Amino acid sequence: MVTMAVTTALVRDTFREALARKIFWGLFSLSTFMILFFLFLLKIDVVAGAMATMTLFGNVSRKFESQELVRNVYGGIAAFLYTWGLFLAVFASAGLVPSLLEPGRIELLLSKPVGRVHLLLGRYLGNILVVGSNIVYLVAGVWLIVGVKTSIWSPGFLYSIATTLFLFAVLLTVVVLLGVAFESGALATMVCALLMILSPILAQTRIMDRLLSSEWARQLWKGIYYALPKTYDVGRMTLDLVRDRPIESLMPLWSSALFAAVVLGIALVIFTRKDY
């Protein structure tokens, strides 16, 4: 009971800080902008339930098979969420861990009867919920608008809430680790951006199998690929889910989750042992 109350207090504090730093409002405004875009600017006319035209800024683009059109719209949003949305969320959240560890603030938190693991996980959870609430708002909002406009209710798009949030939770462990170890939000953002850039390159294992001459180099490449979070693969998985295609493998999910668990574990060990 007390544990739950403490967790709630830590989550609320993260929300308050995110609101005060305009992080929440920034993400919320961006989401609202996208929802309004679909509400007012994108006009979709479904003709006899089979063919549709898409009108953007008054220009009729071309005719689509209506299901395909909706999936393309969803796919585009999911891809946007995956690249820019995810990066913005990491960028916006990067300062929330170092701010907790500021001298004069952390001592007071540590003087409370709350374990250090609980303290850090509370902030981690709060951060996920701040970003999660925005992802739910954006995806569910667009899904409702497009659904109402086309009468096509494709639940696959809603999976992008889970996958985007999952990937954010994975990258956030890197933010937490670098925040605890170096107390730097900027460094955390850079490393997360690097991981996101590296992921599609590392994912080309088949091509690299052919390009790399030594077995040692091929194994090293694969080792790095399997060890790091797979933003690219999970992104493709999301697109497959949005487009109602079968998923090839769950490996990107569990290996990314394993990465997150290890990184978060290291962050907790450092935080537990550190002097403030």
Place this chain on the structure above:
Amino acid sequence: MSELAIETSGLTKIFRSVWKSREVRAVDGVTLAVERGTTFGLLGPNGAGKTTFVKLLLSAVHPTQGNARIFGHDARVPESRRPIGYLPENHRFPTYLTGGGMLELYGALSGMDAAERNRRIPALLEQVGLADWRDVRLGKYSKGMLQRVGLAQALMHRPSLLILDEPTDGVDPVGRRQIRAILHSLEQEGVTVFLNSHLLAEVELFCRQVAILDHGKVALEGRVKDLTAGKGYQLRAVDVPERLASELAAKALATVRDAIFEFQFPSREQANEAVDLLRAAGCPIESLLATNSTLEEVFVRTVKG
């Protein structure tokens, strides 16, 4: 529950540089016992290790050697901090919180339920003179107000051990008096107050026990009245002939102010002998007082070795 609020045994903290080429013994084998219900002052020059010692008690810093216990519980266990209220020296309270919001947060982290917090917050803000500031963000507070709301935060969950690091820093004289009054009322309620302060007069006024930390070690410890007692005897007389004044000045610290001769004798025997000589010479005696040292004098003597 233990009769000792704080108990440390050989508590040591060595800070090592990254490459371990340099080490600083911030706290060096400190063994200290603070009785429940007392008012305890921790003194020491800058860099003596006072703040590190406090952080060791709160487990914000991990000991290199030795241990600390709070009411008999190992200080490393989070639960041992439940009876502690703490006000750090260079605090940085989240400026996005209001005064009420801050008390709400730290009250919840201290394990208070919502109903209890709601009852306690207005009463505490009233007590520290910030009732009208409940809904104002801390960013708008002055230094003295932050100090007062910080004290309210430390008192939120009715702690039985209050650890205050420079509690009156930046507080105006009226606010300082208000804080002193709160601390006195807590003392009467049986709350143990552990004060870490540079203001020796304040410590002398409030604390019953003190310890002086120097270079990480306890240089002196004891009851304030014992440490300051027995400085000697002050004898004041007028019309003292020059020859007698010189004779007495050889045995005592002598000063002349407004034609009144003032002698400070280290012992009662010397003071009595001087009285006899002065009376024999027909000099009127203005006063004879047994005098105490100030805590500042004790501190300077101790730190200068």
